[in-house]
Amino acid sequence: MKIVIPGGTGQVGQVLARHFHANGHAVTVLSRNLHPAPWRVVLWDGLTRGPWVTELEHSDVCINLAGRSVNCRYNSANRRAIFDSRVLSTQVLNEVIASLNHPPAVWLNASTATIYRHSLDRPMDEATGELGGNEPGAPDTWNFSITVAKAWEEAFFSTPTPRTRKLALRSAMTFSPDPDGVFDVFLNLVRHGLGGTNLPGNQFVSWIHEVDFIRSIELLIARQDFAGVVNLASPHPLPNRDFLRALRDAWGTRVGLPTTSWMIEIGTFLMRTESELVLKSRQVVPSRLLAADFQFSFPDWPLAAQDLVSRWRARNFAG
Numbered sequence: 001m002k003i004v005i006p007g008g009t010g011q012v013g014q015v016l017a018r019h020f021h022a023n024g025h026a027v028t029v030l031s032r033n034l035h036p037a038p039w040r041v042v043l044w045d046g047l048t049r050g051p052w053v054t055e056l057e058h059s060d061v062c063i064n065l066a067g068r069s070v071n072c073r074y075n076s077a078n079r080r081a082i083f084d085s086r087v088l089s090t091q092v093l094n095e096v097i098a099s100l101n102h103p104p105a106v107w108l109n110a111s112t113a114t115i116y117r118h119s120l121d122r123p124m125d126e127a128t129g130e131l132g133g134n135e136p137g138a139p140d141t142w143n144f145s146i147t148v149a150k151a152w153e154e155a156f157f158s159t160p161t162p163r164t165r166k167l168a169l170r171s172a173m174t175f176s177p178d179p180d181g182v183f184d185v186f187l188n189l190v191r192h193g194l195g196g197t198n199l200p201g202n203q204f205v206s207w208i209h210e211v212d213f214i215r216s217i218e219l220l221i222a223r224q225d226f227a228g229v230v231n232l233a234s235p236h237p238l239p240n241r242d243f244l245r246a247l248r249d250a251w252g253t254r255v256g257l258p259t260t261s262w263m264i265e266i267g268t269f270l271m272r273t274e275s276e277l278v279l280k281s282r283q284v285v286p287s288r289l290l291a292a293d294f295q296f297s298f299p300d301w302p303l304a305a306q307d308l309v310s311r312w313r314a315r316n317f318a319g
Contacts, residue, residue, distance in 0.1 A: 001221075002059045004104070006030040006044065006089065007066025011181040012110075012174050012213070016063060019214050028055045030066075046089035053096050061221055062107040062164075064093055074141045086110075086152045094159035103164045106221055109156045111168040113206050113233060113284040115149035118142065120202060123237070125287035126170075126229050142280055153229070165227050167220050172206035172233035172284055174213045175304065177312040187312060190247050196256035201241035203281035206233045209298035209307070216289055223292065231286040235299050243301060250305035 001020075008017050008029035017039050021027045027039035030052050034043055044052040046066050056062060066089040068081045090109060097103045116124040117132035124130065132138070132146040153168050175183040189195040208216075213232060220226050238246075248256050286294075298304035 001061055002026045002028075003061045003063065004028045004030065004055050004059045006062070006064045006093065007046070007110075008063070009033075009035070010065060010069070011176065011178055012171075013065045014178060015174070015176050015210050015214065016065075016217065028059075030055065046085060047092060049092070049096060053100075056096060056104060057100050058102045059104045060106075062093070062097065062104045063217070064090065064107070064109045066090075067110065070145070074144055079144060083148050083151065086148060087155045090152060090155040091159075094155070094161065097164055098159055098161050103161065105163075106165045106167065107161065108167045108169055108217065108220060109152075111153055111156075111170045111229070112145070112149050113170050113172045113231065113282050114142075114145050114280065115153070115170060116282065116284060118281050119204065119283040120281050123283045123285040124231075125285050126231055127287060129231075129284070165224065167227060168229045169220075170229055170231045170233075170284070171213070172208050172231075172237075172282065174208055174210055174232075175308055176210035177308050177315055183308055183312070186244075186247060187251070187309070190244070190251050190253065190256065193253075193255045194257055195244050195248055195251075195253075196258035197241040197244055199258055201239060201258075203240050204237045204283035205240055205243040205301075206237040206282040206284040207243075207301065207304070208233050209296075209304045211297045215297065216286075216294060219289070219292065219294055226288070226292075230288050231284050232289075233284045233286050234301070234304070235285055235290060235296060236301065237283050237285065238301055246302040247305045247309075249302070250309040 003020050003025050005013055005017055007013060009031050017027050017029055021039045029039060029041050030044040031041050032045060034041055042052050042055055044050060066085060068085040070082060097107060115131055116129045117135055118138060134143055156168055157166065173182045177183060216232050220230060244256060
């Protein structure tokens with residue numbers, strides 16, 4: 001297959017590009033910065049048409065992951081960059097794909113599981129999940145993330161592409177042992193004795209192992225009956241206290257200082273990021289994948305954590 005990945009330079013893009021390239025597919029990453037890679041990298045700005053348009057002609061799959069990293073403080077400049085990089089890139093892709101003579105058969109567009117409301121009471125699936133926005137007591141930063149997610153999906157589905165099937169990927173945190181990924185962040189806390197419960201500890205963590213993320217993407221490409229929104233997450237989200245306990249066990253340490261919400265706010269401020277990652281309860285389940293008899297290789301976090309820690313150690317302590 002010919003696979004084009006706009007914005008494929010981040011952790012998730014690297015996971016997908018590496019996998020598809022290793023399996024003999026022709027991979028092209030559209031990036032704002034040219035850089036050496038085992039696959040083809042083509043310059044684009046995510047805003048306007050350019051020579052990159054020809055990469056999508058006669059392609060089989062488009063997987064759009066473009067978007068400024070949310071690992072930052074949500075000041076006005078960063079909010080604008082986060083919003084525009086997602087919505088405007090999706091809009092220009094809509095214009096281009098709708099105009100192609102031979103467009104890709106399927107377009108998978110990143111979205112996020114944080115589009116659902118803060119949920120302690122029940123799981124959120126594609127059919128019955130409640131979208132968030134302006135819940136009583138919700139921080140402004142949470143509402144901003146939901147506003148972005150809704151606008152992102154609206155931009156994606158707003159333009160008809162009759163010859164291209166569309167899927168919005170409401171993904172949970174994708175864990176791989178790659179440097180600077182989200183797993184690296186959590187493991188660094190554990191390694192330095194700071195991986196105790198993020199109080200109150202009952203907030204749910206939704207996650208997916210990179211192996212299952214890749215396999216679910218392959219399923220969605222192959223299954224022509226899939227369109228619309230799809231949750232990409234393990235079927236077993238778990239409370240923060242259990243999530244971090246399993247990660248400490250996998251690393252082999254019992255020491256983990258708990259952190260209160262005010263400590264988290266101070267810590268994330270100093271780290272120039274936001275507390276939403278650990279304080280918002282994401283209880284997301286992949287009902288559509290399960291209904292399609294998708295068998296998760298890592299449905300439960302303790303086994304996934306053991307695998308990820310083992311591979312992280314092999315990568316970082318080899319030799």
